[in-house]
Amino acid sequence: MDKVKIGVIGCGNISPIYLSNLTRVFKNVEVKYVADRIHERAVKRSEEYGPKAVSVAELLADPEIEIVLNITNPDQHTIVNRQILAAGKSAHSEKPFNGFLDDAKELIDIANQKGLRIGGAPDTFLGAGIQTCRKLIDDGYIGEPVAGNAFLLCHGHESWHPDPEFYYKKCAGPMFDMGPYYITALISLLGPVKRTVGFTKKTFPTRKITSEPKYGTIIDVDVPTHVAGTMEFANGATVQLTTSFDVWGAKSLPCIEIYGTEGTIVVPDPNGFGGPVYLKRFNTEFKEMPLTHCYAENSRGLAVADLASAIRHGRKHRANEQLCYHALEVMHSFELSSDSGRVYELKSTCERPAPMKQVLEKGEID
Numbered sequence: 001m002d003k004v005k006i007g008v009i010g011c012g013n014i015s016p017i018y019l020s021n022l023t024r025v026f027k028n029v030e031v032k033y034v035a036d037r038i039h040e041r042a043v044k045r046s047e048e049y050g051p052k053a054v055s056v057a058e059l060l061a062d063p064e065i066e067i068v069l070n071i072t073n074p075d076q077h078t079i080v081n082r083q084i085l086a087a088g089k090s091a092h093s094e095k096p097f098n099g100f101l102d103d104a105k106e107l108i109d110i111a112n113q114k115g116l117r118i119g120g121a122p123d124t125f126l127g128a129g130i131q132t133c134r135k136l137i138d139d140g141y142i143g144e145p146v147a148g149n150a151f152l153l154c155h156g157h158e159s160w161h162p163d164p165e166f167y168y169k170k171c172a173g174p175m176f177d178m179g180p181y182y183i184t185a186l187i188s189l190l191g192p193v194k195r196t197v198g199f200t201k202k203t204f205p206t207r208k209i210t211s212e213p214k215y216g217t218i219i220d221v222d223v224p225t226h227v228a229g230t231m232e233f234a235n236g237a238t239v240q241l242t243t244s245f246d247v248w249g250a251k252s253l254p255c256i257e258i259y260g261t262e263g264t265i266v267v268p269d270p271n272g273f274g275g276p277v278y279l280k281r282f283n284t285e286f287k288e289m290p291l292t293h294c295y296a297e298n299s300r301g302l303a304v305a306d307l308a309s310a311i312r313h314g315r316k317h318r319a320n321e322q323l324c325y326h327a328l329e330v331m332h333s334f335e336l337s338s339d340s341g342r343v344y345e346l347k348s349t350c351e352r353p354a355p356m357k358q359v360l361e362k363g364e365i366d
């Protein structure tokens, strides 16, 4: 099958791993262009990975481009996704998916009207770690899922990211920045969410950048930086999730654990692709389980390759718009519940995305 030609918009911090995988690992795609509003960044990535550095307008004008990967800053996702769809191309966006629910809905409608695809990050749930957990749950190793716990506790990204301001602006904060990994993994493992309750707070009104080159710059914080909530899934399981940029460290909390009627599964960091996965059945000890699926290494771009393969095979892409929209509504729900003091009933739902194939050559999807 002919390769799907891709353009990449946004050549910042996360772009090298995407470009490395999309130019060297995945066999079904060809990255033709890179673009950034700071053109020198596109030129640098072009020198490193090969695709031609062009303007956003040039990239969008090429009829050969079928998919555009949007890895701009969160406040630009909707604007750039709109441009991509207007140009007649399918879009895969970094998280969060379009930020606001109305924007997300509008873009999904445009994509559907035009017969285009739209979807978004994360793609870590397609990696070996979460796919192994999914197989264990689906094969009944923990019985019926009853409950779970999920934690992302850290002190934010201003100590390492060169331009960390966006993490404290709308469409970011710990829930919109890190929540997508956790919520998408949980939906993939347990199915859609029915209702939630949340409590949010902003502990520090400002943040000081301690990374270079902006050391000492003060950031005004516009979003909640501690978001704690409980999700009731449609299958009846209840999972507590806390995402925080207000915590210096936690000693022994898991990323995600799922408790079932017959056992417990310890899910690996959903911000990664690999293991370890631990399983405890009844009264036995926890055992590390072998990974059953491919893509345990950093495979960012996997969902883009999956989208390309889905287009060629005429099937649904896994990181699809219903999944992204439902996860986005869950992310918003905690603040809406916190502000209103009420339980939030989810209006959207989604199907669990299809599991990945177990046996694949590196770089293959279908």
Ligand SMILES: NC(=O)c1ccc[n+]([C@@H]2O[C@H](COP(=O)([O-])OP(=O)(O)OC[C@H]3O[C@@H](n4cnc5c(N)ncnc54)[C@H](O)[C@@H]3O)[C@@H](O)[C@H]2O)c1
Binding pocket: 009, 010, 011, 012, 013, 014, 015, 035, 036, 037, 038, 041, 056, 071, 072, 073, 074, 076, 079, 080, 094, 095, 096, 163, 177
């Ligand atoms: N940095 C990470 O470790 C990481 C990890 C996973 C996901 N992400 C996500 O990836 C996205 C990008 O993050 P980053 O760390 O690379 O940010 P960044 O600020 O380093 O890079 C973003 C780039 O997008 C460009 N850009 C912004 N708006 C644009 C527009 N309208 N047109 C063209 N170019 C535009 C900027 O000039 C910049 O070079 C974010 O959504 C972030 O949440 C980042």
